[in-house]
Amino acid sequence: MSPLANDRIVFEDVSKFYGEILGVNRVNLSIPPGITSLVGPNGSGKTTLMNLMTGLVKPTRGRVEVLGLKTDDPENLFKVLGYSTQFDAFPKGLTGFQFLYSYLMLSGRDSQSAEQLAWRAIERVNLVDAAKRNVAAYSKGMRQRIRLAQALAHDPKVLVLDEPLNGLDPLARSEMIALFRATAEQGCSVIISSHILHEVDVISDQVILLSNGYVVAEGQIQNVRSEIQEHPTQILIRCSRPRELAVKMLEDEHTIEVAIHKDERGLLLKTRDADGFYLALNKLAVNGIDVESIAPADDDVLSVYEYLIGNEEAAR
Amino acid sequence: MKSGTMRIWWAQIKAVIRLEMRKTFFAKRGLWIYVLAALPVFLFMAYAVATAGQQRQSASLARRGQKPLSYQDLQAVKAGMTREDVIAILGKPPVTFHWAENRPLGPGVTANVLHEEYQYSDGQNDLSLGLADGKVEHIDIREGGNLGQGSILFAGVFQFFFLRLAVFFGCLGIFMNLFRGEILDRSLHFYFLAPIRREVLMAGKFLAGLLATCTIFVTSEVLQTIVFLWPLPAGVRDIYLYHNHGLEHSAAYVGVTVLACVGYGAFFLVAGMLFRNPILPAAAILIWEFINPFLPGLLKQFSIIYYLKSLCPVDIPTPPGTPPVFALLISNSDPVSAPVAVLGIVMVALIALYASSVQVRRMEINYTTE
Numbered sequence: 001m002s003p004l005a006n007d008r009i010v011f012e013d014v015s016k017f018y019g020e021i022l023g024v025n026r027v028n029l030s031i032p033p034g035i036t037s038l039v040g041p042n043g044s045g046k047t048t049l050m051n052l053m054t055g056l057v058k059p060t061r062g063r064v065e066v067l068g069l070k071t072d073d074p075e076n077l078f079k080v081l082g083y084s085t086q087f088d089a090f091p092k093g094l095t096g097f098q099f100l101y102s103y104l105m106l107s108g109r110d111s112q113s114a115e116q117l118a119w120r121a122i123e124r125v126n127l128v129d130a131a132k133r134n135v136a137a138y139s140k141g142m143r144q145r146i147r148l149a150q151a152l153a154h155d156p157k158v159l160v161l162d163e164p165l166n167g168l169d170p171l172a173r174s175e176m177i178a179l180f181r182a183t184a185e186q187g188c189s190v191i192i193s194s195h196i197l198h199e200v201d202v203i204s205d206q207v208i209l210l211s212n213g214y215v216v217a218e219g220q221i222q223n224v225r226s227e228i229q230e231h232p233t234q235i236l237i238r239c240s241r242p243r244e245l246a247v248k249m250l251e252d253e254h255t256i257e258v259a260i261h262k263d264e265r266g267l268l269l270k271t272r273d274a275d276g277f278y279l280a281l282n283k284l285a286v287n288g289i290d291v292e293s294i295a296p297a298d299d300d301v302l303s304v305y306e307y308l309i310g311n312e313e314a315a316r
Numbered sequence: 317m318k319s320g321t322m323r324i325w326w327a328q329i330k331a332v333i334r335l336e337m338r339k340t341f342f343a344k345r346g347l348w349i350y351v352l353a354a355l356p357v358f359l360f361m362a363y364a365v366a367t368a369g370q371q372r373q374s375a376s377l378a379r380r381g382q383k384p385l386s387y388q389d390l391q392a393v394k395a396g397m398t399r400e401d402v403i404a405i406l407g408k409p410p411v412t413f414h415w416a417e418n419r420p421l422g423p424g425v426t427a428n429v430l431h432e433e434y435q436y437s438d439g440q441n442d443l444s445l446g447l448a449d450g451k452v453e454h455i456d457i458r459e460g461g462n463l464g465q466g467s468i469l470f471a472g473v474f475q476f477f478f479l480r481l482a483v484f485f486g487c488l489g490i491f492m493n494l495f496r497g498e499i500l501d502r503s504l505h506f507y508f509l510a511p512i513r514r515e516v517l518m519a520g521k522f523l524a525g526l527l528a529t530c531t532i533f534v535t536s537e538v539l540q541t542i543v544f545l546w547p548l549p550a551g552v553r554d555i556y557l558y559h560n561h562g563l564e565h566s567a568a569y570v571g572v573t574v575l576a577c578v579g580y581g582a583f584f585l586v587a588g589m590l591f592r593n594p595i596l597p598a599a600a601i602l603i604w605e606f607i608n609p610f611l612p613g614l615l616k617q618f619s620i621i622y623y624l625k626s627l628c629p630v631d632i633p634t635p636p637g638t639p640p641v642f643a644l645l646i647s648n649s650d651p652v653s654a655p656v657a658v659l660g661i662v663m664v665a666l667i668a669l670y671a672s673s674v675q676v677r678r679m680e681i682n683y684t685t686e
Contacts, residue, residue, distance in 0.1 A: 018682065056508055056681040072677070078511035085509070087683070089502040091335060093342070105331035106510035108324035150509070 006068040008032055009053055009158065009189060014062035016048050022213040023048035027062070029208065029218060031191065035184045037200040038193040039305060040210030046193040047086060049210070050160050053191070054083045066158055067189075079107070081158040082151030086166075088143060090135045096146045097122065097131040103150050121153035122146075124179065126172070140167035148176065158189045165199060177203055209305060222296075232256050232270035234297040235277065240290040242267045252280045268297060328512045332520025333527065340490055340528040349486045353536035356478050360543040363469070367460075367547040374460050377437035382407030385436060390443040390457060399450045402434065406443075409434035440549070463548070463556050467565070470544055471630035474569060478540075479624060483533050483576045484602065490529050491584035492594045494521040495679075502683045514676040522585055522669065529577040537573045541566045561629070568629040575627065579620035579661045582668035589675040613650065620664060623657040 009031040016023035024045040038046040051057040052064050055071035064071045067080055090099060100121055104114035122131045125145040130138065135146060144167045151159055161180070165173050180203060184190045194200050200207060201221070209217040239245050246258045246267050254277040257270040271277040274296070281294065340346060378385065385406060392405050403409075413433040418426045432447040446454030459465070498504035507517050545553050545562075556562040580601075587597035605621040616622045652660065 051681065054509070056505060058678075058680060074508065075511050075513045075516075078509060083509050085505055087502055087505050087681075091339070091503055091506055092501070093338060102331065102335055103506070103510055105334075106328055106507070106512050108327040108331075108512075110327075154511075 008067070009191070010065045011049075011052070012063050014052060014059045014064055016052060016057060017060045023057075024052070024210075024213045024215075027215055029215065031189060031208075032206070033184070033187055033189045034205035035180060035190045035192060035203050037204040037207045038191065038210060039195070039200055039207050041195060043212075044210040045213040046195075046210055047162055048213075049208075050083070050085075050162050050191065050193060054078075054081060054160055056083075056085075078156075079154070080156055081160065082154065082156035083160040084144075084147040084151040084162060084164055086162045088140075090143075090146075092136070093134070095132050095134055096127055096138070096142075096149075099135055099146060100149055100153055104153055107154065117153050121149040124152055125149045126175065141169060141172060144168055145172070145176075148179075152179075152183075156188070158191070159183055160191045162193050163195075164192060165194065173199075232272050233274040233277075234303075235269045235271065235274065235294060236261070236266055236297040237269065237294050238266040238292040240265075240292075245289050245291075252277070254280055266292075325513070325516050328516050329520040329523060332507070332512075332517060333524040336494065336521055336524030337528060340524065346489060346493075349489045349532060352482045352486055353532045355482065356473050357536055357539045357543055359473060359477075360470075360540050364543050364547040371440070371460055371547065374437040374442050375439050377410055377435060377442065378439040380410035381436060382410075385438040387438055387441055390436060390438055390441060393443065393445060393452060393455060395452050395455060397452045399432070399447060402445060402447075402452060406434075406436050409436060409445075411435040463552065463560065463562075466544065467630050468632060470540075471628060471632050473540075474537075474572075475625065475628055475632065478533075478537070479572070479576055480605065480621065482536070483529070483573060484580055484605070485598075486533060487525075487529055487577055487580035488584050488594065488598050491522075491525045491581045492588035492598075494525055494585060494588060495676075496588040496592070496594065499683065504679075505681045508679075508681055514679070515673045518585070518669075518672050518676045522581065522672070525581050525585065526577055529581060530574050533573050533577060534570055537569055538566075541569070565629040568627065572624055572627045575658065575661045576620065576624055578665050579624070582665035582672070583620070586668045586672040586675060589672060589679065616650070617660060618664065620661060623652065623660040623664075626651040626657040627654055 009029070011027045011029040014027040015025045022045075027049065038049060040046050048057065052059055053066055053071060055074055055077055058072065066077060069077050069080065071077060091102070094102065097118055100118035101114050104117050105111070109117070119128075119131075122128055125148050127142060127145050127149065130142055135143065138146065144164070148161070148164060151161065159180070164180075165176060168176060177199075180190050180192065184205070192200075192203060194203075204221070206220050207218070208215055237245065242260050242264065246260060249255050249258050249267065249269060254271045254273050255269055256272060259268045260266075261268055269277070278294075383406075389406060393402055411434070415431050417429045417431055419429045420426050429449055432450075434443075434445040434447065436443040436445075440460040442458045442460065444456040444458070445452055446456075495504065498507075508514075510517075545556070548556070553562075557566075583601055584594075584597075587601070588594065591597045605619055608616055608619045608622050611619075
């Protein structure tokens with residue numbers, strides 16, 4: 001592997017089969033620091049990919065390295081990696097604090113340091129009041145937060161979070177998103193799986209789109225969108241006199257389709273050459289038409305996912 | 317290996333043990349193990365109660381006798397002695413029974429025979445004499461506080477119930493659940509997400525299981541010994557413990573119990589990783605241990621009971637007339653020396669633990685297929 005791999009999560013021709021069932025197939029990825037979202041419907045291979053990068057499952061073929069570390073070396077891997085799984089089971093009879101404290105003691109820490117780190121993690125996920133209660137009595141959202149605390153407790157460089165916002169109320173969701181951002185800004189890799197696409201849009205620096213065990217696209221969402229040539233780019237123009245502008249726009253060779261927006265305060269255009277369109281728009285002398293804004297209308301994850309995988313899959 | 321690494325591993329092992337002990341000792345599904353360990357204690361309690369009752373009866377019989385008797389007095393009576401000879405030695409019997417019999421002497425000829433039964437006691441040992449027509453015909457001495465017979469009874473319970481069933485199934489219940497139980501609970505990932513070598517995790521879990529089984533079964537073994545010795549007169553108990561290898565035997569039983577936990581524990585640890593259903597490997601190991609006496613010498617060595625039997629301090633004699641197959645099961649026809657036996661168990665356990673360490677590295681978290 002290249003020296004760059006030391007700050008990346010690298011999959012080299014990785015396949016995972018559960019018996020005859022495909023988990024993921026022929027995955028080649030090099031995930032840089034920042035927030036990366038794994039996007040795909042249930043069964044697309046998101047959790048398998050996460051379990052592969054954390055060594056919980058072993059690849060049938062190929063190899064995975066995290067910051068240059070092999071995934072079959074948990075002793076070193078989990079010093080730099082924290083994983084919040086979707087598995088909703090905990091060791092029996094432990095309080096939230098004991099759960100984190102025991103986890104930290106397992107890494108060979110002394111009691112005092114384990115206690116300090118446990119409380120700090122509990123504070124980060126706002127669970128101080130419930131820390132002394134048995135985890136079995138926690139709500140779904142609280143269990144989600146204590147799992148996040150476990151993943152964060154030892155300040156890992158790589159944070160792998162499987163559906164981390166499930167079960168959280170809107171306030172907690174925004175707090176957690178802020179936490180993920182802060183973690184990524186410190187130079188960490190944050191890998192998040194989600195099937196809630198508008199959240200992914202908000203959170204991610206880059207996305208990995210999965211379908212039926214295959215990676216169908218990866219990279220920054222705008223770059224992924226621009227590579228999809230068969231679907232024209234949609235552009236929303238907000239202006240004062242949309243009908244007049246629509247007539248002018250239809251005269252331009254780059255425009256394929258124009259529609260007046262529902263609120264009658266703008267246009268939706270489709271073009272196969274967005275760059276050419278923007279140049280043409282600048283040249284158009286639109287006298288008396290006040291253009292408020294011009295913005296792409298379909299470079300979000302949902303649109304890209306629909307284009308790449310289809311409406312049915314995206315809706316799953 | 318660096319001492320720092322060893323120190324961290326030991327700290328990790330202690331953390332695993334703390335977590336496992338809580339689970340092992342207080343799990344509701346493990347209650348049957350306590351019952352299994354307590355059964356022989358209850359058995360010996362019943363034995364102690366019966367023995368104490370017998371002793372009270374002997375003491376009462378001795379008090380009611382015409383004169384105080386010694387064990388030598390009881391042994392002085394021989395078959396063929398007359399009623400008067402017996403009374404001269406032992407005095408008038410405190411308890412007598414008698415009945416008449418028409419004994420056939422030939423065709424159409426019978427004789428009227430008077431049968432008598434005399435009972436004596438020296439306070440511990442009871443003598444029962446059967447007299448026919450005034451002459452001693454039958455002598456039966458029941459020795460109270462006979463530690464020879466008692467220790468054979470103890471050895472029998474230890475070898476055939478405690479070792480082969482209680483410790484065996486107790487280890488099955490505890491060691492098989494160390495990994496399998498957490499797979500079924502879907503909580504094994506908790507350990508697999510920690511920065512701990514899988515082999516260190518396995519060692520921690522094995523030691524936790526060992527600590528739990530040893531605590532439960534050694535406590536049971538010590539209680540059995542206490543309850544077994546409790547009804548004996550203090551003098552007899554002291555002679556047994558301090559002059560008749562009693563303490564050594566007790567220590568040997570404790571040692572054999574610990575070694576049984578080591579051996580069976582290692583077996584069931586690896587079985588819990590390899591098999592989803594514990595019934596199959598448990599049955600296979602139980603049968604393997606059962607047929608051990610019939611196996612060729614080389615195969616015998618790959619068994620726990622082969623070495624444990626060699627370490628048991630008291631041999632169980634084969635009663636006359638026992639079929640050869642059962643005699644082979646009872647007796648230890650091919651014992652090995654104590655050091656070889658200990659080494660053998662440790663070797664068998666190490667082989668099983670090595671297999672566990674290979675298996676634990678291969679393990680994946682894939683609860684849906686379990």
